[in-house]
Amino acid sequence: MSEPAEYFRPLRPTELRQVGRPLARTDAPGKATGSTRYGGDYTMPGMLHAKVLRSPLASARLRRIDVSKARALPGVACTFTGADLSDRLAPTDIPGQTGAKRLDTGQSILVKERVRYYGEPLALVAAETPAIAQKALDLIEYDLDALPGVYDPLEALKPESPIVQGSNNIVAQLKIRKGDLDQGFAEADRVIENSYRTQFVEHAFLEPEVGLAWVDENDVINIRVSTQVIEHFRSIADAVGVPHNKVRIMGAMVGGGFGGKEDLTVEIYLALLTRATRRPVQLVYTREESFLGHGKRHPFVMTYRTGVTKDGAITALKVTITADAGAYVFLSPYVILYALVAAPGPYRIDNLHVDATAVATNNMYTSAFRGFGAAQACVAYEAQMDEVAKALDLERMAFRRRNFLRTGDKLATDVPIESAVWTDECMTKAWEALGERTPDSVPVKVGRGVACYQQSYGRIMWLHDTSEAWVGIEVDGTVTVRSGVTDIGAGQISALGQIAAELLGVSLSDVAIYHSDSSTTPLAGTTTATRALYMTGNAVRLAASAVRERLVARSAKALRATPSQVDLANSRAFVIDDPDRWIGFKQLVALCASEGIHRSELALFRAPFTDKIDPETGRGRVHPDYTYGAHAVEVAVDTETGEVTVLKSIGAHDVGRAINPAAVAGQIEGGAAQGQGYALSEEMCYQEGRLITLSLSEYLIPTAMDVPQIESIILESRSGLGPFGAKGIGEPALIPVAPAIANAVADAIGVRVYDLPITPERIVMALRQPDSME
Amino acid sequence: MQPRRDGAPETRKTMLADFDLVIPANLTQALQILSEDATRNGHDAMPLAGGTNLLVDIRARRAAPKRLIALGKLDELRGTTIDNGRVIVGGRTTLTDVLRAPRMAEHAPSLVQSARVFGGQMVRNSATVAGNLCYGSPAADTVPPLLSLNAELTLASQAGRRVVPLNDFFLGYKQNVRRHDELVTEITWPLPPSNSANLFYKLARRKGDAITVVGLAVTLVVESGKCSCVRIALGAVAPVIKRALAAEAMLIDQALTPTLIDAAAGQAVEACEPIDDARASAEYRCHGVYVLTRRLLTQAWERLS
Amino acid sequence: MAEKKLIALEINGRRLEASVPPNQTLLESLRELGYFEVKSGCEKGDCGACAVLVDGEAIDSCLTLTWTVEGRRLTTVAGLGSGEHLHPLQTAFIEHGAIQCGYCTPGLIIAAQSMLDTTPNPNDEDIRLALSGNLCRCTGYTKVFAAVRDAAAVMREGKRSG
Structure with missing residues (x-):
């Protein structure tokens, strides 16, 4: 790997023709005209309508549940309670392509006895109409005995607290022991310690969970569902007790995911009901049910103790992270692993201790959400960088530069980073783009903040990630891509088309992409972990390259040239040094067809595999690679009301290579808005486990009135592991936004709000502290 | 035994409960229907205007009218x-x-x-x-x-x-x-006279499409350098939206000074009976009333003097 | 159960009659009739995904009873343009990359069209106010604003030349 400075140069004109252009996405026209069918837009004749009965208590014992009156209601086709499913569990572990079971985290599909969170499913109903299903739910009788619950993770660690499940409330505990911490603190001139808290956050995708299931003539349970993960068919089959090849998941365009459609949603309920009734069944969540029905972002309590010399060298860092896992395990162990790795941020810290604990409570369970634990860590490490700089009276960016991790330096887990690390370049460019400072105007104070980050792309390496894709050419010269990948809105599918078009020398409109069907498209793995482009993009690259090689060989023969002299572009094969010698793509394909030359390829891309990290020291490789970047903002704070207006918001990220720069900018802009909500307005509020922000008028994501014009700066080191040197941007775009805003608010008002969200009220309270304001 | 329903999650409200819908062609018809309803049906009809609150309440089962009188044709x-x-x-x-x-x-x-x-x-x-x-x-x-x-x-x-x-x-x-x-x-x-100022400020958790945390309106009329009319209205800080009458009384016939405005803002807070909820604490709402009363009075006074 | 009634509707220029109960919302009716481009996101007017035009003005179809729009002109996003014949807003949304998951897109385009009908030359504030009832979780609105500005210019030009 070269030094980053060598990478940091203006982009050259490239030989690429499709990749790197901001093409209109293949999925856009259907979405603009409304012809795209989402999961809820599919219906079938004779379809039943399902509903779920949910617990009104967060911690209780189900003494009795009686569905007899519901079942007797005319039009009710089927009911289920926990008693009907005595030996079946729903898996809550990370979905995989290998089928290996990783954690013992099964959960009752429906409550059998113990209710552990508010809204936990008690019963299912399927009926002829939604109205009858609704009425049937009202007829289900049940008795719940309230049990003492625990709703705060720090409380839950105390010995006298109620146990949520098993023998204690510790869901997972991980640590890093790198270097000599005592020595590091001894070398420090100053030691600065602060605690930061983050809140429960909701994905708030616009499309609530939905699915339609039916049993076909081969006894296969078909489920058309809005999901990030069609590979769940295996867990569904296990949960209902049928072989894996008897469940088929068909995705649809997903109306937003962000991790919230990574776990199972409606699939098992649908599978049970359609199997029992042998009729098609649809289950549509309301917004309220969506809020109750999927895991949230983990609230974290993070304590950072930083040792630093007078001139700003960090000598030691001790981090303690406590995460609220809620009532069930789900992906909490992995989420705190991400937090563990991310804890020091994009800084070189030789003496580092991190302790991360996920704690069970009777709150809503927490699971995957864009950023996956690393987002919370960034909230703390970037706030801490500003606080340390302030304490030492150092300029914030200079202090960061002094400590930035650079290519070849060791990560938190004591292994070197090999790809380009352009944190500095990104930070510098983002800050410069803020331009002239907006002046204060009493009582409004303007502040600026920047935050840098390191975020993985690709899955945890010991999950042995793979992805498959098929590329073929029809006899008329059109191209087909088949891949199980789900498109959750980021342009996952269109990017595959762009890669295939590039390698085969056709235009994007010549490519059709068939996707997200577990029985007919090769399994791509999940659309999670910022892995879709990296993994499936590479699989398509491999498949298209193999086909290309055969086409090039055959055209070389036809053009009396060697394969290395031939290129494919503009729907023709031509001699590079003599472009007048060419053969049309269609003609070439016909030639291949007539000669039986294989015009398709199924490729498998395999991520690098490693063993697990050392449990005592955390040493080892956790992710294949990382994306680096920065976000800079300018905010105006009304020091009387506490209102914050984000005036400027600029993301600068080294994405390795932008396959579609418009799509990359879209990720940066969307991440900026989501991060702004995280920083300022979004919070799922629970009282004794009961959700009290149960609508989109109480859970406040930013509107068109709230976000500024967002600016994206795309840097391309071409050092990534993805196709054409791409890194990932889906999760990274979000990561630095909230801490940048927090730092800007602190800059504006001279005092820090340590807890997210930074509400007007918290700002007013912070300003009342005696030491606030100069 | 009755099934337990208290505090059940509001997840069952996918459809509106049954009701009858009447769409009168004009005001006369509408009033006739309402009159008949009031005498015969025991007040179970409700007028439906834009529906942006009422239909939400019906779906959430906070309201259960038997009959809606849609006013769309009036x-x-x-x-x-x-x-x-x-x-x-x-x-x-x-x-x-x-x-x-x-x-x-x-x-x-x-x-x-x-x-x-x-x-x-x-x-x-x-x-x-x-x-x-x-x-x-x-x-x-x-x-x-x-x-x-x-x-x-x-x-x-x-x-x-x-x-x-x-x-x-x-x-x-x-x-x-x-x-x-x-x-x-x-x-x-x-019609407001030319020597008047009329201002409103909405304090909320976000700028677009948000439920108000404090809504405050002020009208000031100034004659010969003194306030001839002061009205301060306070929203979202009591069970009903109301005027801060005591604060207004402090300002009438006065030339406003920062001290006086400050005192009136403090008095306006006395009129508040706010609640704590997920949007804001009662304390913050009172603070908002204080700040906004002061701010809007100051702006109004500056505009007129 | 309240009595159903045969209601005459005009949707995207097509006249039809549908048997509708009094408590059915326009959102439910339209989806039952196969107008799936009208999306359901919250059923209480918080998100704008279900917006349609009634006589050219955008409303939330989840907060509108079908009986009350009898005889009025209804337009969904598919009624603005489809297939090869796209509305300038649709073209601009596609070209600007203003569409990600796309679930909010029909509502955003309807809301924008409603605003442009009365404000053909909108400023930034006009656009933000017009779209503040349409939540989008993917795009950060930046490309949406650019698309609306561009489409407005195209539509003004079209009016001048047409």
């Missing part, structure tokens, strides 16, 4: 006019109508300010000013402006019509003096 009640020195807003006038009405920004600056940030565009296109008043949410956006403008409502029934000052309209949380057989046909207020 075009005679839609629109704004000036007559005899008063601004008249018809009972079917939507928030968007208010925003599009010529010169409304001069006739009711605070109302226009509140209408702009009232829900989102679609809600503004449907919701009516009268509906916002009658629903009587403590956070209703148009009430503080209209209170500060000293608005009056005309309530019509088959038996006749009466005029009620908005100040006397509300009886308690979501309760008002409108009888079941009455409709709001007009909302009126005097």
